[in-house]
Amino acid sequence: METALPKLTLVLGGARSGKSRHAEQLVTSTPPPWAYVATARAYDDEMRARIAQHRQRRASGWQTIEAPVDLGGAIRQLLSEQPVLIDCLTLWLTNLMLGEHDRQAALRDLEAALDARSGPVVMVSNEVGLGIVPENALARSFRDAQGRLNQHMAGRADAVLFMVAGLPLKVK
Numbered sequence: 001m002e003t004a005l006p007k008l009t010l011v012l013g014g015a016r017s018g019k020s021r022h023a024e025q026l027v028t029s030t031p032p033p034w035a036y037v038a039t040a041r042a043y044d045d046e047m048r049a050r051i052a053q054h055r056q057r058r059a060s061g062w063q064t065i066e067a068p069v070d071l072g073g074a075i076r077q078l079l080s081e082q083p084v085l086i087d088c089l090t091l092w093l094t095n096l097m098l099g100e101h102d103r104q105a106a107l108r109d110l111e112a113a114l115d116a117r118s119g120p121v122v123m124v125s126n127e128v129g130l131g132i133v134p135e136n137a138l139a140r141s142f143r144d145a146q147g148r149l150n151q152h153m154a155g156r157a158d159a160v161l162f163m164v165a166g167l168p169l170k171v172k
Contacts, residue, residue: 005030005083005120006158012127012150012171013163020087022161022168023122024058030083030120032061037074037084039067039092054087068095072109081119089125093149097142107149111156125150127162 005026013019027034036058042048055064063082067074071092078084086092096103114121128146154160160172 005122007117007120008114008157009120009122009159009161010150010153010157011122011124011161011163011168012154014127014130017163018166018168019124019126019163020054021057021166022163023085023087023124026122027083027085027120028061033082034062035078035082035084036062036064037067037071037086038064039071039086039088039095041068041091041095068092069099069101069106070109071106072111072113075110075113075117075121079119080117083119084117084121085124086121087124089123089149089153090128090146093146094142097145103145107152114156123153123157125153 009023009026011019011023011026038051038054040047040051042051063078065074065077068091071086075084075086093103095101096106126146127150128143134140134143154172157172159170161168162171163169
């Protein structure tokens with residue numbers, strides 16, 4: 001069954017909350033071809049296994065672009081009307097921070113790329129602020145930056161969903 005998606009949807013949740021699976025279902029409710037913009041880097045065997053699991057779960061009809069840092073550039077490579085899933089903003093932010101990239105410039109570039117699109121975009125991001133205060137400065141800095149990024153993107157989004165135990169809760 002095909003449905004119309006808002007231009008920009010943000011899917012938030014904790015680890016293993018069902019964010020990616022639900023976001024994939026949203027995108028595949030539209031006509032293919034679908035684009036999957038992956039931000040993960042496979043630094044170890046566990047992460048390689050996670051990436052493989054995500055690939056196996058996706059049906060045919062997906063075009064995958066790996067964009068650990070240049071998210072705006074990856075989005076500009078796609079057809080403007082093509083439905084896009086960005087998975088995920090959390091790993092993108094991690095890559096920007098660890099690589100000491102200009103996060104504000106990267107965000108402006110992402111926003112420009114999103115603004116130029118006519119098709120729907122679904123973004124996945126982790127809600128990292130529900131736990132304890134991290135014990136080290138880098139982790140606290142990341143938590144704060146992720147919270148600000150989520151708030152910013154939620155403000156831009158037409159729809160925001162919060163995933164809990166595989167169930168979507170409509171926030172906006």
